[in-house]
Amino acid sequence: MVFAQTGVMARRNLLHVLSDPEQLIGITIQPLLFLLLFVYVFGGAISGSTTSYLEFVLPGLLVQGIGFGTTQTAIGLNADFQRGLIDRFRSLPMARSAVVAGRVTADIGRTAWMCLITVAVAVGLGFRFHGGVAGAVGGFGLVLALGIALCWLMAFLGVSLRSAEAVQTAGFLLILPLTFASSVLVPAASMPGWLQTFVKVNPISIFATAMRGLLLGGPVATPVLQAAGWIVGLSVVFGTLTVSRYRRRA
């Protein structure tokens, strides 16, 4: 019952994307822009050549893309509250968790699409999976799992904050420093010491390292385990918080 309802809600949220050309173009072009801008603007300066920077940056860029992509979960869920739709859902004999779970499910589909676009273009530009098929599949799985975890965090923001503007700002303020003050775009070695300390504990760096190991080959056990810990932790904490907050929000 819950699964069927989650599926129906997910379908509805995906219809939003499919029936809205602007959103469809947005989620297709945004990851491309990120990829092309970073590789061609910073590539030469940071790595000496765009090809070697592409290799360095792509694994982390997927993590960053997921981060920005999931802010849409917060915005969408919040919009449902604003429209009064949640009242309708809550007056139906349905599982309450299905509203949030359906949103998260649809957003995973959306972020998976953004990842695929990024990877496809990167391969066109010369990116190669040195970590083999297993690494590529593992990396994709890891980044989607991160997407689920972040969706729960974003869902919590969407349910907790009142206005759409507040949600948008909070999501942005959270993801921007986390993804930039990390080892996603440049190696931490060139940063001041205090920042390096933050970068090392920043979960986004851990994910970037894990993704590099999986996609390019290299040690994976420790970063992947740490990453898995973050995924489980975020999902459990914010999944619980979100559903209980959703139940109580009047």
Add this chain to the structure above:
Amino acid sequence: MPIELAIRADRLAKSFGRTQVLDQLTLEVPTGAIYGLLGPNGAGKTTLVRILTTLLAPDAGRAFVLGRDVVAQPQRVREVIGLTGQYAAVDDLISARENLYLIGRLVGLRPRAARARAAELLAAFGLADVAGTTVKNYSGGMRRRLDLAASLVGRPAVLFLDEPTTGLDLASRNELWDMIRGLAADGTTVLLTTQYLEEADRLAGRVMVIDHGRAVAEGTPAELKGLVGGQVLEIRPLHLADVGGATAVLADLAGASRPLVADDLLTVRVPDDELVAAAARNLDVAGIPVRHFVVRLPSLDEAFLAITARPGAAQKEGASR
């Protein structure tokens, strides 16, 4: 509890912070009736509906819909109710057909049944031609109709309509009224909140007037009109310059209410015919010719004003006289 009651609320109380929104409110709605909840903004109507539809828990008191406890058995209440809130709760970004299909699946219909139910409602609500159009392109009236259709997908036995015609143009309002009457004729119990007296008068078999979270009157619209007592005398002086003088004459009538002045129309409540004759005599003595002198029964509007008049405000008026 007698089974004929569709809704029973027993001494419901609810506060938000220090504001008492519902105060010992008791309500009984018989099955198959259209029942009107009438009150000004902030009277507690929406809070009451939210409690009865399980969206909000009361601080005290109990409430039942078809004998199901809204606090202890919310899911069983949700099985038998439909809700149309103050703001059309439809998904703007998908079509009307998708909206109704979604609700159908969520209330437990199989895909095929949900599709059939959606088509049936789209036809019944005159939306079949635009069923595939994204709802954000709909007019206010069409959105309301879709909203009402969405609340009917699960064939609810009890329908809650919270200010269903607020913001609608006249034609759309009349259309919606006809639909609500049709639903009641088919046996659906309808609880309707409204700020519009005319709406309560035209639709509801019984009306409860609530103000400051309390029930201040209950009965048929005719009974409520009777609560005002007596008749209403309307006068328009022939010359605009005489409005002040005529007001003074009416104000001096012993036993009549304080006159209300709107442009050149003076209205005063008169408990008996003797006062009407006195008013005519005194106006004549004062030398004020009138072009309009009519005695009529009070409107529900006047009943409403009389019923919800704050005790404090009434005393102040009395003191200044």
